[in-house]
Structures are given as C-alpha cells and as structure tokens.
Amino acid sequence: MPISLKDLENALKNAIPISHLEIIDQSSGxxxxxxxxxxxxxxxxxxxxARHRMINELLKNQIAQMHAFSQRTLTPKQYAAELAKGNV
Known part of the structure; x- marks a missing residue:
C-alpha cells in the first residue's frame, strides 16, 4: 500500500522536533x-x-511499504550553512 506524503510528514513531525522538512515523492505520485x-x-x-538509523527506526513501518527511501539529515546550524553556500 502506498504511503501518502501527509502520512510521512505527520509521522516525522510527531516523533521529533523539526525546524524544516522537505518531502519529495520521486515516484510520480x-x-x-x-x-x-x-x-x-x-x-x-x-x-x-546515527541520524539515519534514528529516522529509519521512526519510519520503519512506512519504509517497509516503499520501493525506495533516501534521506538527508541536518542540524539547524548545518542547514543554515548549506543555505548560505546555496547548496539547499
């Protein structure tokens, strides 16, 4: 059964404090x-x-239903630095 973008968003936001979240459905919907x-x-x-293991554990039920899942995990300070470089 496909996972909805909203379900993925809710699972993440209910599990950890998130200051920025981008979710891209790479399977054309x-x-x-x-x-x-x-x-x-x-x-x-x-x-x-350790960050990826944390997310994999939080989303283990959702990931099990997907064909592919990739993640990029940053701290707010790292994210700000990436924004300043134009990498995000």
Whole structure:
C-alpha cells in the first residue's frame, strides 16, 4: 500500500522536533519512492549514520511499504550553512 506524503510528514513531525522538512515523492505520485530533507535539533551531536538509523527506526513501518527511501539529515546550524553556500 502506498504511503501518502501527509502520512510521512505527520509521522516525522510527531516523533521529533523539526525546524524544516522537505518531502519529495520521486515516484510520480504513487507513493513508493521518497526523498526527504529533515532539519532537527534532535540530530545535534549525532553522526550521519546515527541520524539515519534514528529516522529509519521512526519510519520503519512506512519504509517497509516503499520501493525506495533516501534521506538527508541536518542540524539547524548545518542547514543554515548549506543555505548560505546555496547548496539547499
């Protein structure tokens, strides 16, 4: 069963504090492939692998129903630096 963008958004926002969230349905609307950019203070002090494991655990039921899922996880400070460089 496809996952809706709204369900994915709600699952993330209900689990951790998020200051910025971008969700892109890369499957032309069928809900089987998503790319997300998550900016959260919950990532402070965590390496990228730990951040991704955290998100994978939070979304394990949703990810199990998808064909593909990619994520980019940043702290608010990292996000601000990426914005300043024009990388986001």
């Amino acid at each position: 069928c809900g089987e492939s998503y790319a997300v950019l998550i900016v959260s203070e919950a990532f402070e002090g965590k390496l990228t692998l």
